[in-house]
Amino acid sequence: xxxxxxxxxxxxxxxxxxxxxxxxxxxxxxxxxxxxxxxxxxxxxxxxxxxxxxxxxxxxxxxxxxxxxxxxxxxxxxxxxxxxxxxxxxxxxxxxxxxxxxxxxxxxxxxxxxxxxxxxxxxxxxxxxxxxxxxxxxxxxxxxxxxxxxxxxxxxxxxxxxxxxxxxxxxxxxxxxxxxxxxxxxxxxxxxxxxxxxxxxxxxxxxxxxxxxxxxxxxxxxxxxxxxxxxxxxxxxxxxxxxxxxxxxxxxxxxxxxxxxxxxxxxxxxxxxxxxxxxxxxxxx
Numbered sequence: 369x370x371x372x373x374x375x376x377x378x379x380x381x382x383x384x385x386x387x388x389x390x391x392x393x394x395x396x397x398x399x400x401x402x403x404x405x406x407x408x409x410x411x412x413x414x415x416x417x418x419x420x421x422x423x424x425x426x427x428x429x430x431x432x433x434x435x436x437x438x439x440x441x442x443x444x445x446x447x448x449x450x451x452x453x454x455x456x457x458x459x460x461x462x463x464x465x466x467x468x469x470x471x472x473x474x475x476x477x478x479x480x481x482x483x484x485x486x487x488x489x490x491x492x493x494x495x496x497x498x499x500x501x502x503x504x505x506x507x508x509x510x511x512x513x514x515x516x517x518x519x520x521x522x523x524x525x526x527x528x529x530x531x532x533x534x535x536x537x538x539x540x541x542x543x544x545x546x547x548x549x550x551x552x553x554x555x556x557x558x559x560x561x562x563x564x565x566x567x568x569x570x571x572x573x574x575x576x577x578x579x580x581x582x583x584x585x586x587x588x589x590x591x592x593x594x595x596x597x598x599x600x601x602x603x604x605x606x607x608x609x610x611x612x613x614x615x616x617x618x619x620x621x622x623x624x625x626x627x628x629x630x631x632x633x634x635x636x637x638x639x640x641x642x643x644x645x646x647x648x649x650x651x652x653x
Contacts, residue, residue: 369433370550374440376405382543390551399430427458438467452489456496466549467498473506479623481614499556501549506563507624509536513649525574525587532619534542535626537564537639544635560636563626563641580646592617
């Protein structure tokens with residue numbers, strides 16, 4: 369049985385739906401903080417277990433009978449290492465045979481501030497002795513396309529990435545890769561670097577959005593401190609502001625660029641191009 373943590377999150381839901389397209393519901397379980405939010409999966413016959421990253425005993429109970437655990441990284445930046453270590457310990461106690469983890473592109477060498485928690489988690493998983501697979505996900509293209517309504521209000525994108533390239537892919541692309549790994553048999557102790565095929569700069573993002581909306585969208589590259597002030601002025605919490613600014617600065621240095629034949633091999637197709645992702649986002653508006 370495959371158990372997915374964080375299954376009611378944006379990525380988790382896609383992974384579970386992908387598994388259900390290939391497996392019987394009796395072969396899939398999910399561990400979530402609030403089971404009421406997973407009613408749709410329970411109605412489809414999926415075993416829904418309550419589990420909280422901050423409550424180790426709940427994790428051990430939730431992992432009963434699981435052969436494979438998909439650890440979707442916590443979104444609580446600054447607390448993730450302890451939370452992930454609780455998952456690893458519970459998986460070890462339950463005799464889990466494979467622990468899959470959503471890490472970060474080139475986590476072992478990345479200069480991104482958020483990479484450190486991923487490095488520590490990977491180290492803890494290796495030390496546990498549990499067979500593992502690391503899905504080192506690159507940037508989600510939705511990090512940009514979700515901002516389109518705000519961008520269109522101002523006809524401008526602001527950032528601090530310069531001409532740095534983002535080798536992004538959609539959450540669906542990353543979910544498809546996870547499902548391929550989880551259902552492919554032996555994956556013991558493998559690392560997949562997952563960068564999108566269609567790398568773009570924020571200037572190119574602005575140009576494509578301009579084309580599809582018949583507007584003139586500009587990209588305004590700002591010094592990091594000025595960009596930080598813009599985000600803080602928009603009411604974003606400081607930890608999130610710091611992550612966004614650091615990500616842009618590191619992108620300007622190539623931290624989010626790359627290519628991945630491994631990605632294409634896993635999902636059996638190229639990753640979603642920027643033009644298609646923007647078109648889909650505009651249709652959802």
